[in-house]
Amino acid sequence: MDTSYPREDPRAPSSRKADAAAHTALSVGTPGPTPRDHMLWSVFSTLYLNLCCLGFLALVHSVKARDKKVAGDLEAAKQYGSKAKCYNILAAMWTLVPPLLLLGLVVTGALHLSRLAKDSAAFFSTKFDEEDYN
Secondary structure (H helix, E strand, C coil): CCCCCCCCCCCCCCHHHHHHHHCCCCCCCCCCCCCCCCHHHHHHHHHCCCHHHHHHHHHHHHHHHHHHHHHCCHHHHHHHHHHHHHHHHHHHHHHHHHHHHHHHHHHHHHHHHHHHHHHHHHHHCCCCCHHHHC
């Protein structure tokens, strides 16, 4: 039997098994959905050029949300995505409400003018006699 060099004990744990056990990661629960950044909506809001640059603010927060999501900070990405969504909603309302109000005013004004024209047509078609001027 050759005993000139040290032999490994077959019962001793190998270093490969110890390394594998030391680097094992355990994930608890299922990961939630990734936060939304509303990038496309923000781009369209920006291109529409609404007042107060709300679309541009939404785009800035969307880009920040996407950067945080790529960096792995999902909580900050969720907050920036929520702000981008709020700015997009405000931009949409700021874009849609004034034209609708203007349309309502035009329709109301047209109805009022048509009623006024109908009443004044009767006034201008009246015939006056000579005794009305004396």
